[in-house]
Amino acid sequence: MKLPVKMTINGQSYSHEVEPRLLLVHYIRETVGLTGTHVGCDTSQCGACTILMDGQAVKSCTFFAVQTDGANIMTIEGLAKDGELHPIQQGFWEKHGLQCGFCTPGMIMSVYQMLERYPKPSEELIRHQLEGNLCRCTGYHNIVKAIEWAAEHMPAKK
Amino acid sequence: MYPAAFEYHAPGSVKEALGLLGKHKDDAKLLAGGHSLIPMMKLRLAQPKHLIDLRKVPGLSGIKQDGNVLSIGAMTTHWQVESSALVKSKLAVMSEVAGLIGDPAVRNRGTVGGSIAHADPAADWPAAMIALGAEMVCEGAKGRRTVKVDDWLKGLMSTAVGEDEILVEIRVPVLPASSGAAYLKFPHPASRFAVVGVAAAVTLDGKGMCAKASVGVTGAGTKAVRAKGVEAGCAGKKLDAAAIEAAASKAAEGVDVQADLQGSVEYKSHLCRVFAKRALTEAVKRAGG
Ligand SMILES: Cc1cc2nc3c(=O)[nH]c(=O)nc-3n(C[C@H](O)[C@H](O)[C@H](O)COP(=O)(O)OP(=O)(O)OC[C@H]3O[C@@H](n4cnc5c(N)ncnc54)[C@H](O)[C@@H]3O)c2cc1C
Ligand code: FES
Ligand code: FES
Numbered sequence: 001m002k003l004p005v006k007m008t009i010n011g012q013s014y015s016h017e018v019e020p021r022l023l024l025v026h027y028i029r030e031t032v033g034l035t036g037t038h039v040g041c042d043t044s045q046c047g048a049c050t051i052l053m054d055g056q057a058v059k060s061c062t063f064f065a066v067q068t069d070g071a072n073i074m075t076i077e078g079l080a081k082d083g084e085l086h087p088i089q090q091g092f093w094e095k096h097g098l099q100c101g102f103c104t105p106g107m108i109m110s111v112y113q114m115l116e117r118y119p120k121p122s123e124e125l126i127r128h129q130l131e132g133n134l135c136r137c138t139g140y141h142n143i144v145k146a147i148e149w150a151a152e153h154m155p156a157k158k
Numbered sequence: 159m160y161p162a163a164f165e166y167h168a169p170g171s172v173k174e175a176l177g178l179l180g181k182h183k184d185d186a187k188l189l190a191g192g193h194s195l196i197p198m199m200k201l202r203l204a205q206p207k208h209l210i211d212l213r214k215v216p217g218l219s220g221i222k223q224d225g226n227v228l229s230i231g232a233m234t235t236h237w238q239v240e241s242s243a244l245v246k247s248k249l250a251v252m253s254e255v256a257g258l259i260g261d262p263a264v265r266n267r268g269t270v271g272g273s274i275a276h277a278d279p280a281a282d283w284p285a286a287m288i289a290l291g292a293e294m295v296c297e298g299a300k301g302r303r304t305v306k307v308d309d310w311l312k313g314l315m316s317t318a319v320g321e322d323e324i325l326v327e328i329r330v331p332v333l334p335a336s337s338g339a340a341y342l343k344f345p346h347p348a349s350r351f352a353v354v355g356v357a358a359a360v361t362l363d364g365k366g367m368c369a370k371a372s373v374g375v376t377g378a379g380t381k382a383v384r385a386k387g388v389e390a391g392c393a394g395k396k397l398d399a400a401a402i403e404a405a406a407s408k409a410a411e412g413v414d415v416q417a418d419l420q421g422s423v424e425y426k427s428h429l430c431r432v433f434a435k436r437a438l439t440e441a442v443k444r445a446g447g
Contacts (some may be wrong), residue, residue, distance in 0.1 A: 003166060020166035020209065023200075044197045045348050047263065056237075056266040062196045063267070066166050067189075067211060113262065131350055132261025 007071045009034065010078030020066045024058075025049045027065035028075060036076040036105045040134070047133035050106035051075050057113040059132070076105035079112075087153040088112060088146075097146030099137035107133045111147050115154055121147070161199035168211045172218075172297055172324060175210055179322055180299065182208040188324065189213075190233055190272035193264050218271075218326060221245060228252070230328045232271025240265060248332050251339040255286045255357070258343060260350045271325045274310070277317050277381060279416075280351040284311060284382035286341050287330070288374025289357035295327040296320065304329070314380040336369075337361040338444025342437045343377070344429050346420060352377035353420045354429035356385075356409065358437040360397065362445050368392045371405075373434060378426045379414040387411040388434055397442045402435055409434035 002017040009032060016031055028051065029035050039061055040048030049061040052074040079086040088111050091097065098104045107130070114121060114129045121129065126147050127140070135143060169175040179186055187206035189195060198204040212218060218233035221242050228249055230239065239245055240256035259265055259273075259282050273283045274294060287307045294305045296319050305318045312318060319325050333339060343355030354377040363369040371392035376382040387408030395401045410427035417423045 001165065019163065021161045021163050021199075023160075023196075042200060043349075044193065044200075044264075047261070050263055057263045058266060059263045061200075062193055064166070064192070064196070064209075067192070067213065110262065129262055132263045134348065 003066050005065050005069050007068050007073055009073045010075060018065050020064060022065045023061055024051075024063040024065045024068060025060040028060060028073075031065075034075050034077050038102055038105055040102060040106075045132075045134065046103070046106070047110060048103055048106040050109040050133065052109055052112060055113075055116070057110050057132075074109070074112075076108060079108065087155070088115070088150040090153065091146040091148075091150035092143075095142050095146040095149050097138065097143045103133060103135040103137075107135070107143060111150065114147070115151055119154065120151060123148070161196070162202060162205040164206055165208050166211065167208060168214045170214050170216075172215055172326065175212060175215055175324060176297070176299055176322070178208070178210050179324070182210075183321065186210055188275075190269040190275075191235060191267040192272075193260070193268040194272060194276045194278060212324070219269075223248065223332075224329075226332050228330045228332060230270050230330065232275075232325045232327060233269050234271070236260075236265035236268050236270065236273075237262070239270060249290070249330060249339075251290075251341060251357075251359075252286065252330065255282050255341045258282060258341070258345070258350070264350075270328055274328060275317060275319055275325045277311055277315050278351070279314060279380050279382070280346070280353070280355075280377045281382070282341065282343065282352055282355055282376065285352075285355050285357040285374035285376035287328070288382060288384050289339060289341070289359045289372045290330050290333075291359075291372060292331075293329045294318070294325055295329065296323040297326045298323040302326070308384060311381045311383075316381075333359060334361055336363070336445055338441040338446070340437045340440035340444060342433050342440065344433060354378050354426055354433055356430065356433040356437040358388075358434070358441040360392070360438065360441040360445050360447070362397075362442075362447050366396060366447055368395050368397050371397075371438070373409075373438070375409060375413055375430055375434070378410065378430050379416055383413055385409050385412065385430075385434060388438070392438070397438065397447055399439070402438045402442065406431050406435035406438060 038048035040046035391405030
């Protein structure tokens, strides 16, 4: 039996009828059509599917769409404003924080939460906070540098 | 990646949830943070016909002080514990344990109650609950009952919670004066689950001798266990490096150590001893010894 779901994604509201077993990541990618959020594993370990739900980083592959109703979601597509990259995205550009780019959307959404919680993170804290995001290409070194760059360039909090 | 089809319920009270459990029995599973159950459903290791989501049930989430006890609602997330000012001031080791679980996204969703009810053999909370002497409160149609942690873990992913019950609260006593506690683990590199983890809580008497040591070991066997040999080895002793080493040498005794992809029986037994020593050393230091 299909159930109604309603949520806001990147400021736009969506409502659909979905099967309860539909994972949030498939709802976002296939029903809504936002394919920036990736699926990188079957075991909830890689973090490629990370999105923000009500401000918290969540693995959207480990969540059913029916669990969200009313939630406020942000995906990688919601970061850049008027064609201008968010400082975290810019950091990955400046410091070459990606190679194939598959892990990048999830990385960036995790970093968004990290910098909200810890605006001036040490390298050790960055590495600890990134434990849920696996990258097969970079060896993480430039990702850490990208995050340090972003931390320095984030707009001051009001 | 696609779980088998199921019917979804989001009851608004414990009573309603218990009613659904009673009605659908074996076909039903409770859903808390979903960070153990949904991965199993994706791999079709679990195929419940009815999923009873507890997220709308009021009163199951949050941390309160109740006399000498921290009362943790079953639906409290690992992140809520990790970031709680109350936990940091009353029982900081709990916040440290929470901060070592999985990764930030797992901690945002996974719940203390879900972890204790699921009883994964490599989960962190069971070892900590053993060391801290926690009690679990279950609610069923006939009311509530309390189960001591030593009676809680029955076997591989099996606990004392009845099929017709819901774990609603975890009660953790605050440590007495001159006490220290620590949890240290050897994490799996991808999941961060404990290959081996040891939690130790130590209370010293007026002369600096060990009045009580309480030690839980997780990861190595089919369930977390109390390391009775280590506890006996500590009792009444001045816990200097030599005494800790001698006590920790018993850490794998009574553990049904399992060989798996992470290591042989010998290797994991060794990790039990090494981590018991480190956890005890840190706990004694924190106790002021
Ligand atoms: C990538 C990854 C890494 C992880 N790393 C770690 C780690 O390092 N250490 C660690 O300890 N854990 C780890 N976990 C597991 C995580 O902590 C889970 O959140 C936890 O084990 C289960 O909690 P949950 O709320 O997600 O429960 P769920 O998955 O919702 O439920 C688990 C089981 O418990 C039952 N249940 C849930 N709540 C109740 C209740 N109140 N009463 C009765 N039964 C109930 C459910 O029916 C189900 O059978 C990891 C998980 C993932 C996905
Ligand atoms: S797809 Fe790998 S964690 Fe979600
Ligand atoms: S850049 Fe290729 S996986 Fe990270």
